[in-house]
Amino acid sequence: MRNITLSIDKEILKRGREYAKRHNISFNSLVRRLVEQTVTADSSQWLEDTFSLMDRAGASSGGETWTRDELHRV
Template identity: 45%
Template structure:
């Protein structure tokens, strides 16, 4: 695993070490977990935004099922 260097305020560093110790983990493990959670949450938020946008769209197929050929048809507009 690659190493990184970060700068932290003394108080934040102290609090982070204390939190990690209380939770029986090393500070680098705490930081790794927090970063992984933040990145995973952003991915989930992005996906939720996509679904919300799709729900708001006013496009309709007029309840007519599309054929495979129609789904793959290119209109040339793009």
């Protein structure tokens, strides 16, 4: 395996390390997985996987609806 050097924003690095720690993996492993998934994943499969996860989440709006303007209000 080859070593590389990356430049990354200090805050992103901090948050990335925290994320990796919460998931019991090294930051290096996190970056390796993300790059691997990005360059090897079929984009249509990624989309299908995303919708599958959303379907299994079981979340509900409780019948509440929003207008486009309400969703984009800052």
